[in-house]
Amino acid sequence: MLSANKEQRLFSRMQVNATVILATTSERIQGTCVNLSPEGVLMRVDRGYCEPGQEWQLVLPSASEQVPPLMAVARVLRVEQEDTCDLVALYLEDVH
Structure with missing residues (x-):
């Protein structure tokens, strides 16, 4: 049994401080990766770009x-809104 203070995730997160680019056919934004796992990314971006x-x-x-x-x-x-930016959690659906 896991203790109450242990993270109960299938994959651990790797702390990363790297540039990440998000793009659609009409928009491109740059942010900073906070952490990365095989299934997702947590990053900071300017406010108002992600929903x-x-x-x-x-x-x-x-x-x-x-x-x-x-x-x-x-x-x-x-x-999640922070003081100067948004903290955005993304699920990686098709990694290549």
């Missing part, structure tokens, strides 16, 4: 030319 249910093309550029960027279709699960 629950939206789908975006997500690109997490690689730090190395030998490693391709992470690309996925991402669906917004929730948006």
Whole structure:
């Protein structure tokens, strides 16, 4: 049995401080990845760009030319307003 203070997730999150790009056919925004798991991304973006249910093309550029960027279709699960930005949780639906 897990203790009450243990995180009860299937996958652990990796803390990341990297640029993430979200795009649609008509819009492109840049944010900062806070953490990453095999199923999702938590990121900070400017206020007012993301709403629950939206789908975006997500690109997490690689730090190395030998490693391709992470690309996925991402669906917004929730948006929490912070002092200067929005904290956006995205579910990665189609990673390639």
